[in-house]
Amino acid sequence: MSGAAYGVGVGPGDPELITVKALRLIRSAGVVAYLAPEGGESFARAVVAQHLTARQTEIPIVVPMEAARFPAMEVYDAAARTIGAHLRRGEDVAILCQGDPFFYGSFMYLFERLAPDHRVEVVPGVSSLTACAAVSGLPLAGRNDVLAVIPAPLDEQVIEERLAAAPAAAIIKLGRHFAKVRRVLDRLGRTEQAWYVERATLPSQRVLRLADVAADAVPYFAMVLVR
């Protein structure tokens, strides 16, 4: 009998922000897979490290950080083959996903490769979007407001158009794109309505007015909320 793959959201960072279902599946899986940056620790694995045991097989999926998509796609092909082999042996595989698996999560690349031939279940998690709203005390949107989620790597003009049309917005994937985002918000006269949230729910969390953020120290795990 084939095993099942579970794309398990582990939440935004606080180990307590994980669902009961996710925890059960992670503890019972014989195999645990997760994305890891080249030469770095997996964020998702670190969140649930205390629940993993030596009897579990771990599959780190090391994704190159280059902008080119092809090397990453080859990595997902290889990871799907490895995970598929475990599933065919009847083992269950928990694939750890930071936040929610289907909210801008790379898990989707594994899902599309595994789902045609295997049983794959997606277990939603607390996403960084709702976590950032919670820790900053900023409701994301209300009434009939449209909420825009804008990836910061987009072109400056596109970000400006999207922001100009949105009463509420979350700008994700900041890192080295922060200065560009700051310029756009300044031009639109919305800097005063913008908050910066870094590493929400972790002990190193920072919540600042956008105007108080130093552009050269912005990490990837940060977002701007505009209301």
Ligand SMILES: C[S@@+](CC[C@H](N)C(=O)[O-])C[C@H]1O[C@@H](n2cnc3c(N)ncnc32)[C@H](O)[C@@H]1O
């Ligand atoms: C590729 S997306 C993945 C989102 C993830 N699947 C989720 O549901 O939160 C990564 C982006 O999410 C945001 N993010 C993730 N975790 C965060 C955190 N703890 N605090 C602030 N932003 C976070 C950052 O903008 C980061 O660049």
